Amino acid sequence: MKTTAPLLQLPVATDLYLRRATPADAAALYYIIDRDRPYLRRWLPFIDYSQDVADTEAYLKYVTAPTNTSDMVFVIVHEQEVCGLIGYKGIDKLNKKVEIGYWLAEGMQGKGIMRRSCQTLLSYAFEKLRMNRVEIRVGVGNDRSSNIPKKLGFTLEGVQRHGEILNGHFHDLEIYSLLRSEFNG
Template sequence: MKIIDDISLRPLQVDDTNDMYNTIDAQRAYLGRWLPFVAGTTSVAVTQAFVDSAVDADDKTYTIRKGDKFVGLIGFKLTDKANRKTEIGYWLSKEHQGQGIMTRAVERLCKYAFEVLELNRVQIKCAVGNTPSSNIPKRLGFRFEGIERAGELFPDGIFADIEVYSLLKNEYNSTNRE
């Protein structure tokens, strides 16, 4: 699905494994600062296991592409159909940040969540201090709910505090989107 210009989302596929691993491996220090999974992404085989599980999961995961090039990942996680809520997780390669790509991708997933999946709540969590990530829900009208203290364990054994943002269906106005 096209986002803007030559930016699109495509459902994650098994053949994305090498591109995903190579992107993570080339930017390990940068991405690993905020994303604990990076340290455990030690090989193509580990990435393949993640891709296989994501492709088979109920939650949808998408690659973010600039033209045909893999530049990041976005998707739903921890979807609770009974309570009509989900969380969006995302990451984008360093050289593609600051261009509005992720804001537009999150906006598109919100539209899908509210209008197609008929969910009532979308949540985004970001490590405290990860300003580029936390600016995305702020730009899109999400409400800051608070800090989840020691909400995420990093490979170095340190727990990071997590900012929690949410957007409800009645706060989402699709007429002002896209």
């Protein structure tokens, strides 16, 4: 009989934790995406490509595949309910850098959930993954999202012009970074 290792779970607060995502999370995540589609679509390019649970499941299979060593994705669980996704994109072990990406259900905004979740991933990146640099990229004008790296002590390095296609148009991205030497975990 094959046994599986328990999923990595990172405590954030008594009512909040991050758990490694699995394809089994597809239905819960898709429910949020579909319910909050108009809100999420303003800043997240993938929303238009997530049209059913199968699309979300395909994404989760990709990011959790054993051959994918550049991504590590977690569901955000608040009061025992999945409310968003956060994770590392482009883990670069050679250059010791990584990007954090995230999204949160509209109704869960303004509770400090994402800031605290990012703080936990920062600690894990610097202490366990031994990264030297963490980046967060935010669409210009997405003030709620850009407040997160600002509150966590990141430096705004500049704007990447036409950094992504959002709703059929090029959109600029703010590039924030935090170095291990600047981290006050």
